[in-house]
Amino acid sequence: MTPAPIAVALDAPDLETAARWAALVTPHVSTVKVGLELYLRYGPDVIASVRGASGVQVFLDLKLHDIPNTVAGAARAVGRLRPAILTVHAAGGPAMIQAAVEAAPHTMIAAVTVLTSLSEDDLGRIGLAGPADDAVRRLAVLSVEAGATALVCSPNEVRAVRAEIGTGITLITPGVRPTGAATQDQMRVATPEQALADGADLLVIGRPITDSPDPGAAAAAIAASLRRSV
Numbered sequence: 001m002t003p004a005p006i007a008v009a010l011d012a013p014d015l016e017t018a019a020r021w022a023a024l025v026t027p028h029v030s031t032v033k034v035g036l037e038l039y040l041r042y043g044p045d046v047i048a049s050v051r052g053a054s055g056v057q058v059f060l061d062l063k064l065h066d067i068p069n070t071v072a073g074a075a076r077a078v079g080r081l082r083p084a085i086l087t088v089h090a091a092g093g094p095a096m097i098q099a100a101v102e103a104a105p106h107t108m109i110a111a112v113t114v115l116t117s118l119s120e121d122d123l124g125r126i127g128l129a130g131p132a133d134d135a136v137r138r139l140a141v142l143s144v145e146a147g148a149t150a151l152v153c154s155p156n157e158v159r160a161v162r163a164e165i166g167t168g169i170t171l172i173t174p175g176v177r178p179t180g181a182a183t184q185d186q187m188r189v190a191t192p193e194q195a196l197a198d199g200a201d202l203l204v205i206g207r208p209i210t211d212s213p214d215p216g217a218a219a220a221a222i223a224a225s226l227r228r229s230v
């Protein structure tokens with residue numbers, strides 16, 4: 001069976017746990033995601049540990065955000081690890097995004113538009129007042145023009161972003177919660193089925209899978225539900 005278009009966020013406190021989660025979920029999902037917690041603790045070795053024997057696609061989520069020269073250096077450094085996907089913050093601007101794209105030519109650069117943990121009230125307070133859709137679409141267009149081939153947004157904006165940028169750009173959506181699951185610190189959320197129906201290409205799902213006593217079964221259940229919904 002083809003693995004589901006899900007990136008499981010391996011936000012674990014230690015490498016053994018992350019590698020165990022990765023091994024349990026990889027029969028069911030296309031991708032595993034390494035974020036700041038693991039990378040800052042263990043460094044580059046973490047990539048090989050979670051990739052394991054399965055050779056699953058690894059998404060390195062470092063959300064780089066600095067001046068173009070610094071981001072180019074960072075993207076070059078981690079590009080050598082050949083992650084399939086690397087995140088940068090779209091708010092770093094077009095020159096920064098372009099620098100990342102050029103520095104890591106074998107990796108898909110995904111620009112994070114507006115964090116899914118931000119509410120519209122939060123957006124007003126950081127100077128992005130208005131519907132989240134507006135800021136997300138603006139950042140999406142800027143990022144694609146700068147060379148990003150993937151975008152990260154909440155499932156609530158995926159339809160508007162797709163309409164704005166057309167096909168050919170990979171849309172990645174965190175903020176995904178199966179019906180009834182706790183939203184925790186996520187503010188702009190939808191179900192996996194809704195995110196896929198609205199045009200997401202890859203769903204980032206962490207705690208609804210990794211907090212389960214059986215992460216493999218939790219991933220398999222969401223994957224099966226996605227298959228039934230298409």
Ligand SMILES: O=C(O)c1cc(=O)[nH]c(=O)n1[C@@H]1O[C@H](COP(=O)(O)O)[C@@H](O)[C@H]1O
Binds near residue numbers: 116184186
């Ligand atoms: O870039 C990301 O992956 C990301 C962007 C965003 O806007 N929101 C967001 O939650 N994420 C990541 O997606 C994952 C979501 O995890 P859960 O909330 O546990 O499903 C975390 O690893 C976040 O770092």
